[in-house]
Amino acid sequence: xxxMTAEGSERDYVQSIERGFAVLLAFDAEHPNPTLAExxxxxxxxxxxxxxxxxxxxxxxxxxxxxxxxxxxxxxxxIGQHYAATHGFVETAQPHLLRxxxxxxxxxxxxxLDGSEVVYVARVQVRRIMSVAVDVGSxxxxxxxxMGRVLTAWAEASxxxxxxxxxxxxxAHRTITDPTTFRDALHRVRKQGYAVVESELEDGLLxxxxxxxxxxxxxxxxxxxxxxxxxxTAEQVVDKVVPLMLETAKAISDDLRLVGNHAPLPSIPARxxxx
Numbered sequence: 269x270x271x272m273t274a275e276g277s278e279r280d281y282v283q284s285i286e287r288g289f290a291v292l293l294a295f296d297a298e299h300p301n302p303t304l305a306e307x308x309x310x311x312x313x314x315x316x317x318x319x320x321x322x323x324x325x326x327x328x329x330x331x332x333x334x335x336x337x338x339x340x341x342x343x344x345x346x347i348g349q350h351y352a353a354t355h356g357f358v359e360t361a362q363p364h365l366l367r368x369x370x371x372x373x374x375x376x377x378x379x380x381l382d383g384s385e386v387v388y389v390a391r392v393q394v395r396r397i398m399s400v401a402v403d404v405g406s407x408x409x410x411x412x413x414x415m416g417r418v419l420t421a422w423a424e425a426s427x428x429x430x431x432x433x434x435x436x437x438x439x440a441h442r443t444i445t446d447p448t449t450f451r452d453a454l455h456r457v458r459k460q461g462y463a464v465v466e467s468e469l470e471d472g473l474l475x476x477x478x479x480x481x482x483x484x485x486x487x488x489x490x491x492x493x494x495x496x497x498x499x500x501t502a503e504q505v506v507d508k509v510v511p512l513m514l515e516t517a518k519a520i521s522d523d524l525r526l527v528g529n530h531a532p533l534p535s536i537p538a539r540x541x542x543x
Contacts, residue, residue, distance in 0.1 A: 287313060287358040290408045291321045292330065292344065296335050301337040318361050357488060358390045360527060361480070361520045365392040368493070372509055376516075377492040378480065381419040381427070383432040386410050389489065408469060411450060411539045414477035415490040417463035421454040421501040422479060422487040428454065462510050472497045475507050491517045 282505050294310040302310070308318045322338055325331040329343045352486040361378050364465040368376040378390040384405045410416025410431050428451070438447040443451045451493060457463045462478045469475075482488040493509055498508070 287317065288321055291318060291325065292340070294330075295338075295340050301334070301339050303336050304338070307338070324396065338416070356523055357480075357505075357527075359518075360523050361390055361489075361491075362392070362497075364516050364520050364523075365390060368392075368491075368512060369394055371512055372493060374495045374499075376493045377415075377494070378497040379415040379419070379477075379490050381410060381416070381423065381494055382407070384410055384431045386413055386415045386419065386422070391475070408439075408536040411436050412443050412468040412491075414465040414467070415492045416480050417453060417457050417465060418477040418482055418490040419487065421457040421463070440467045440471045440473075441468055444468065445459050462506075462514065464505055464510070465520070466497060474500060474502060474505060476510055476513060478517045479509065480517045481524075483521075483527075488524070491520070 290311045290313065291307055296309045299306055299310065299541040304318055304322065307313075307322070311318065313321075322331055322333075328334060330341055330365050331338050332341050333508075342357060350456065358378065365376040365378060366436050373394060375393040377388050377392075379386045381387075386409070388404050391404055408416070410420055411434075420431055432447045432450060434445065435436045435445070436450060444453060453463075462476060464474075464476045468472045473494065474497050475492055477492045479487040480489045480491050489514055493505070493513055496506070510525045
């Protein structure tokens with residue numbers, strides 16, 4: 269077992285909680301209704317241990333059994349709701365995401381770094397026949413996305429090292445897989461103030477991101493825009509979309525400073541929109 273940080277020693281580590289979360293995370297798109305044996309295989313835990321954990325989660329209302337298979341209940345969504353409730357910047361950013369999506373006719377997102385992955389923490393998605401299918405809570409590799417480029421570009425060197433150590437696996441035909449090239453790309457992002465990535469996570473996927481800073485000027489999240497190469501070119505995104513994104517990021521940061529100073533935010537009228 270690895271040593272823990274200064275916040276706690278190994279004696280403070282509660283392994284049963286780790287195992288409980290491992291069981292919850294075993295439910296995914298590929299295994300929405302796993303059997304006990306499938307959960308044991310996914311987690312590496314013994315079947316008796318998995319059985320006890322599932323029965324505990326069932327008593328708490330987070331899973332339900334249907335014959336030999338198990339499913340998550342809507343109660344698990346409250347965990348994400350608690351995140352939004354305790355991180356006011358998500359609520360602050362939401363109306364700005366809506367305006368950006370209306371202006372660009374493309375989805376707008378807010379994401380944060382979690383280890384070597386990027387997690388969507390807010391999103392406004394447009395209605396399209398063909399669109400990028402991601403939701404709040406979705407995770408993507410940091411190294412192959414514009415959001416990850418922005419977040420790692422302003423991160424500490426140890427974070428960049430950890431992302432590279434996790435492996436720069438080729439995901440699409442333009443994925444950067446060389447560590448030196450990746451570091452050079454981060455340098456360019458810091459210099460120009462934004463990131464545009466095309467066909468690195470998925471062929472034909474084009475995205476742009478800019479940093480959102482908190483009231484202290486630190487990068488808090490990445491504001492992201494995504495489309496396909498068939499609808500826009502990278503040059504068009506830089507010329508037409510990135511300026512709007514920089515304005516939106518500044519507006520979010522300005523509101524966060526107001527919140528930090530305990531000043532009331534301007535009221536935003538409700539909209540029906542097109543989402």
